[in-house]
Amino acid sequence: MIVTDKPSSPSFEESLAELESIVNDMENGDLPLNEALEKFERGISLSRLSQQSLERAQQKVQILLKENGEESLADFSEPDAPDAP
Template structure:
């Protein structure tokens, strides 16, 4: 029972749908079959979102390199050396 459509969705829509699926799965009200279908959709949305983020990161890297800036620094809670 997939909610998959033929039209692509953007990152924000993907995240909203994923959050909804998580709420549904956490409720425990779904049958096993429905839970598996929701989980399958969640995996698909996660992969799409990861690809979108990787593409965005690549674009940022290219822009930084064009401007002569350093490489991206991984964002971590203890990283105080961020350039912004």
């Protein structure tokens, strides 16, 4: 059995779920200052990890597009939504 000292990073989805939980806890305003600071620090760390995951995914997409003869990513635009009543 191989044991590593480095814990694995959470997946993008796990990071987002934990960030959402942290935001909910902090919005309640019932946390002691030290715990609020710890959660804030964890939130910053998760935010950075998530940003890095998104950047890696974008790089992969750009590589795949280049392999298929596309030059760059195009801006995504939502189709016009029908007017709500």
